[in-house]
Amino acid sequence: MQKIIAQLAQEIRVQERQVAAAVELLDGGATVPFIARYRKEVTGGLDDIQLRELEARLSYLRDLRDRRAAVIKSIDEQGKMTPALLAALLAAPTKQELEDLYLPFKQKRRTKGQIAREAGIEPLADALFADPILDPAAQAQAYVKPEKTEAGDDFTTVQAVLDGVRDILSERWAEDAALVQDLRGWLWEQGLFKSSLMVGKNESDPEVAKFRDYFDYDEPIARVPSHRALAVFRGRSLEILETKLVLPEPPVASVQASNQPSALSDKGSAVTKTRATPVVSLAEGRIALKLGWSHKGRAADDLIRKCVAWTWRVKLSLSTERDLFARLREASEAVAIKVFADNLRDLLLAAPAGPRVVLGLDPGIRTGVKVAVVDATGKLVDTSTVYPHEPRKDWDGSLHVLAALCQRHGVNLIAIGNGTASRETDKLAADLIKLMAKSPAAQNGQGQVAIEKVVVSEAGASVYSASEFASQEMPDVDVSLRGAASIARRLQDPLAELVKIDPKSIGVGQYQHDVNQSELAKTLEAVVEDCVNSVGVDLNMASVPLLSRVSGLSAGVAKAVVRWREANGAFASRQDLLKVTGLGAKTFEQCAGFLRIRGGSNPLDMTGVHPETYPVVEQILAKTGREVAELMGRAEMLKTLRPELFANEKFGVITVKDILAELEKPGRDPRPDFKVARFNDGVEDIRDLKEGMILEGTVSNVAAFGAFVDLGVHQDGLVHVSQLAHKFVNDAREVVKTGDIVKVQVVEVDVARKRIALTMKLGTPPARSGAAGDNRFQGASAQQRARGAGAAAHAPQSTAMSSAFAKLKGLGN
Structure with a gap:
């Protein structure tokens, strides 16, 4: 466990004692909002973002630890453990690398390589690779069997024996963890992610046409943006696109005259002829380089070359492609989930109109x-x-x-x-x-x-x-x-209402149905929990769904709280919570600070001050000679107090500063003030828009490539990431977030297809379509946007308006 704590500290860039304290609190049942808000002293001020990362990585590293123990036990029971292997297993930093090391020892069905080893051919394979001067056909004669084995395995010819050599060597190399990891890393850096239209598909079919930008597409796999990767994977799952991993250069033909005997003639006997060495792919060359072998025209070199080719084409090409596609999908899903989470957070924390008749x-x-x-x-x-x-x-x-x-x-x-x-x-x-x-x-x-x-x-x-x-x-x-x-x-109150709905149904994500659903749900639940607890909840007004998001309160306890409220009337103080059936001291500790009571018996109950720190407030009152009600909101007086005067062994200076901040602005709401976008008079339909118009609108959705803006014309416009500011913007959320009211200028309008291109670079003449460096973009309908339709925007090569429009259509959800 200490090793895990040390690794977490290094990854999050904090001290080990902070991580150890946080882990102890999490293991003890404390929630992230509670730890971030009320245990700053213990964790050294870790915030909710750091704690969420720590919580996720802690789970992964514990799973890795448990799997490592199971692997070590399995290999040890087979009697095949060596000091070097044990060291490698203990040092494996990821689950994949651990599984790479375990692969040769994993129980699996009887392979051709295993059959050849059982037939005693492994010494021949070792000899030929160690000394390629040896003549394979001549050496194989000694291993030819007079008849088939009882299991039906046939090694009665030289060709069959040499095939066994091939199976042994290719299987050994394909299970070499170092070689596989090197090949995987090299292909991640050098390989191209390529897609094409599946044979037999009709390009004019509307469902097929949505993927037009990927009919002939390739891009370095390590640099494929999330939305493009998920678009291609969706096309593949719908059997519209074919995908593969290809090398960036054509195969290299190595032509070399040779008068050496060929190890494998059509009939399995050696023949002598002048020939050209067959084409060798870059991947095969990489494997040969890693093995420290090269073709020098020796007797066994042709056989070894064929073993190398077999290793790549039969053993590794598909599995490596699968591994790298899985890596790309996992990374792309992580980005898509983050986009959804960020948009959801912005939506939940949008400005509330407050107590108004609506x-x-x-x-x-x-x-x-x-x-x-x-x-x-x-x-x-x-x-x-x-x-x-x-x-x-x-x-x-x-x-x-x-x-x-x-x-x-x-x-x-x-x-x-x-x-x-x-x-x-x-x-x-x-x-x-x-x-x-x-x-x-x-x-x-x-x-x-x-x-x-x-x-x-x-x-x-x-x-x-x-x-x-x-x-x-x-x-x-x-x-x-x-x-x-x-x-x-x-x-x-957007927060109070939206918590009643499954976050996945709110529609501010991109490709939300294509990502890992359990991971998406887990992430979105964490966002909702963090938002609810950052704002606080009115105990006497909150619904069951809202209360169930409060730190420490389960759905069952939330229902019990509402039942008690309905039976006994409004809660007069936070202490009354302890009268609720099923709500004990531990739960009270977790939830009390996030629940607010307005007009109760204790004015502190309407603040974020936790009941456990009320004695600290009493010390402050004694020092100032004021009542709580007199002190609350008196910022000028509170700022004169020195926090260290009220700190003690349990609650230090950080906690006292938080208490004073709460007393300065009791019951404060971290959300912005409510504002309404002012739509231009006479602009009620997309036909009313003209190029150059400057309008005010509300950001309705944000993706990495841009922001959708509601202009009041029932069609959202798109501000491409390149048009958000007079500087380079990598992610649209650096500039805007969902719910923001922004001023935009109309760049171009396509009435027929209901698309609007916008810019926030006011006063800058927009580039014309097709001009050099044109980076424009297009809008989507509100319905498409609500489904996250923009996810496939921003084609890899085309910048023309028509191409980008096509990209947006229908690829989002």
Whole structure:
């Protein structure tokens, strides 16, 4: 274990004592949010990012340790362990390298090499490789068997014996860990990842055409971007693309005249003729180089060359390609999962509108627009359905119903889902706002607050509507109307509403269905947990799904907390949590600091100060002669206090500084202030966009290659990574994140295909299509974007607009 701790410390670049402390806490059941927030003293200030990395690597290294022990035991039981092998096994840094070393000793079916060894041919193989001057055919005569063995193995001819030599040597070399690792590393650096259209596929087929940029594509495998690799792998899984690993140069023909006897004639006897040495691939040359052998025209060299060729073509080519493709896929999936996680974090931590009355509109055409009003606490207070679109076209009647709801409930914010008919429904909301502004109450200034409208992502709303929790939360409400209520609540508090939905259903990932699903789920769950605990949760308002994300609270305990609240009324203090069945001292320690109670018996319960440190606050109160309520928010006074005066053996200076920071801004929310993008008047459709227009929009999704921006025209535009800033940007998230409000300039619009190219380099004339260095990009529809459609954008060689457009189409999810 000490070795693991030392390795983790080196990888994360912290001290071993910090790692040891964190491991002890994790093993003791502490969560990452709790350790990062309330055990800084113990871990030396490790943050949540470092702790997540440590947690993942700790699991991997422990698995590696256990597998290493099993391998050593297996080889030892076979009586084949040597000091050198043991040292190599103990030093193997990865599971793959460990398995490479174990391969020769792994129990497997009877191979041709093993059959040849059982027939006693191994000494001949060793002799010929050690001394290629020996004549293979002549030497093989002594190993020819008079008849087949009982098992039916046939070594009754010179050719069969020499084939046995080939099988022995090729199998030995293919199981040589050093040779295999060298070959694998060399091919990773030098090999090309190549794809082509599968024979028989129709290029005009829409499903096939999505992969047009990969019909004749190759790129150094070590430098293939995540989205391109996953696009090719998807094409292969759909049997549209053929993929292979190729070398960057054509095979090298080594022509050499020779008068030496050929070891293998057609009839197995030696013949003498002048010939050219057959073509040798670069991979075979690499194997020969690693073996320290070269063809010098000696008697056995032709045989050895064929053994080398057999090693590559039969034993290693496919397995090495498979290993490197697995490495590429694993790395690409890691990037895709990170993109999803980063976008999810941005979405969950988006600015909340707060306690405002919201009218939620779930757009629809034939089935109508579903309407829900939620009050300032998020409670559903009214529902309706209006039919402003086809086939009824009851525009005025719909406005009348919506205006009545706004007046009755004091609506001051409208949330519009971004699905089908969103653009038309957004226009309905605009007309509603104009109508409300002309109402007598508004004209007389009688308290009617100006109404704002916001288009929000409805991804996952249908999943929530049909969920068991939604039916418990709104038992007497139609499934379709629950979606409208969810859309409204997303504006009030995105975090509280989105935790009710499986993170994978929120739709801010790229190629999310092509990646390791368990790893994706694990990563996204960690993001949700970190976000919930960084913001804090109102104990007397939170739903079961929200509470279950709090550090230390399982779904069962979260339900018990809500049951206690329903039976006994609001929690008056954090200490009341200990009255909940199933919530003991350990769970209380983990969760209490992240739960907030507003208006409770102790003002500290609304802060991030953990109950275990309340005695420290009492010392501060005694020093200042103030009550808690008087001290909270008094930044000028708190800044004069010296943290070291209140530190003790259990809670040091770091903890005291955190306490003072919480008292300065009690109940602070780390999320940004709520703002609404101001869409330009008269710009309501993609046809209204003109090149050069400067608009304001909301970033709806971010990928490594660029950011999608909602301009209020029902088609998201794409700001390519090269157009985000007047500097080189490697990753779009360096500049923008989901939910940001940005100003963009229209570069080009393709109305027919509903694509919009944007730039954030305002005032810079955009490069024309086809110009040298043109790096432009294209938008995708909101529906495509919601599925992560941009993942395949940014073709490897083409920069023309039409090519990049084609790339985006349908390859994302």
